[in-house]
Amino acid sequence: MTIAVRKNLVLEYKYKLKCPNAMTAEYITIHNTANDAPAANEISYMKNNTSSTSFHFAVDDKEVIQGLPLNRNAWHTGDGTNGPGNRKSIGVEICYSKSGGAKYKAAEALAIKFVAQLLKERGWGVDRVRKHQDWNGKYCPHRILSEGRWDEVKAAIATELESLGGEETSSLKTKSSGGESTYTVKKGDTLSGIANAEGVSVANLQSWNGIKDPNKIKVGQKLKLKGSSSSSPKPSSKKSSFKLPSGIFKVKSPLMHSDAVKQIQTAMAALHFYPDKKAKNYGIDSYYGPKTADAVRRFQLMNGLKADGIYGPKTKAKLEVLLK
Numbered sequence: 246m247t248i249a250v251r252k253n254l255v256l257e258y259k260y261k262l263k264c265p266n267a268m269t270a271e272y273i274t275i276h277n278t279a280n281d282a283p284a285a286n287e288i289s290y291m292k293n294n295t296s297s298t299s300f301h302f303a304v305d306d307k308e309v310i311q312g313l314p315l316n317r318n319a320w321h322t323g324d325g326t327n328g329p330g331n332r333k334s335i336g337v338e339i340c341y342s343k344s345g346g347a348k349y350k351a352a353e354a355l356a357i358k359f360v361a362q363l364l365k366e367r368g369w370g371v372d373r374v375r376k377h378q379d380w381n382g383k384y385c386p387h388r389i390l391s392e393g394r395w396d397e398v399k400a401a402i403a404t405e406l407e408s409l410g411g412e413e414t415s416s417l418k419t420k421s422s423g424g425e426s427t428y429t430v431k432k433g434d435t436l437s438g439i440a441n442a443e444g445v446s447v448a449n450l451q452s453w454n455g456i457k458d459p460n461k462i463k464v465g466q467k468l469k470l471k472g473s474s475s476s477s478p479k480p481s482s483k484k485s486s487f488k489l490p491s492g493i494f495k496v497k498s499p500l501m502h503s504d505a506v507k508q509i510q511t512a513m514a515a516l517h518f519y520p521d522k523k524a525k526n527y528g529i530d531s532y533y534g535p536k537t538a539d540a541v542r543r544f545q546l547m548n549g550l551k552a553d554g555i556y557g558p559k560t561k562a563k564l565e566v567l568l569k
Contacts, residue, residue, distance in 0.1 A: 270335050279387075337359070365411040382552055510529040538555075
């Protein structure tokens with residue numbers, strides 16, 4: 246049975262504050278609210294206050310309410326103006342999270358079904374689901390995390406998605422001659438999202454498939470992946486096409502302003518983690534300040550590394566794998 250969504254959208258004159266950018270979503274991010282208000286109150290407060298903080302849906306024990314259009318971004322993940330959480334993910338707030346109890350359990354159960362419905366509508370798998378913590382390290386969804394149930398919640402979403410006839414993952418890969426595999430583009434996919442999920446670079450995807458404009462891929466189009474798989478990429482003996490420095494780099498280190506830092510920033514920008522896309526040359530300035538540390542930390546969070554914002558051997562090795 247399809248879950249109905251009641252719309253109570255932000256008025257257009259507030260788009261500049263709440264949802265200023267056009268968005269083609271690639272992920273769904275789950276949050277727990279910090280209070281015990283119902284969905285109607287959460288959406289009303291979000292719409293009418295003067296804070297830029299925003300989200301797309303609030304889910305309580307009885308209903309799902311939408312507050313922002315899905316083709317506009319929301320400021321809900323704290324990963325910066327151009328961070329992929331803020332710019333490429335649909336925000337879902339689960340209500341009654343502060344105190345828990347029966348109402349919260351019912352809200353979480355409805356949210357699980359609703360997220361599965363969103364995935365099915367977009368032809369996505371549960372690999373597109375993120376927690377707020379994945380984007381900027383914030384302890385959210387706090388109730389799910391404190392109860393140690395994130396894996397359980399994702400498994401429940403996967404089970405619900407399967408019951409709807411959806412795919413477990415977003416990748417539809419088939420083996421081709423020569424041991425290579427292909428990815429079938431699905432509704433809502435972008436080239437950068439496919440590259441991130443498959444552990445390859447956008448530049449390589451373009452080269453392998455003769456794509457001149459990364460914004461022009463079609464639903465049903467088969468992309469060559471050159472033998473990559475949906476599991477985590479395995480280390481390769483091949484060197485990255487990007488020159489990467491050895492050693493430790495962090496804020497207030499002796500090498501925090503150097504050409505080596507520029508190499509790190511360039512690699513992060515290639516994988517869409519260096520945030521300032523509007524600035525000249527992506528804002529690359531050879532300076533290992535808070536902006537660079539934040540980009541490194543988000544990269545580490547998304548790739549199973551210790552998220553301390555410090556560039557070292559493990560971060561270098563993962564970058565080399567993804568940029569080869």
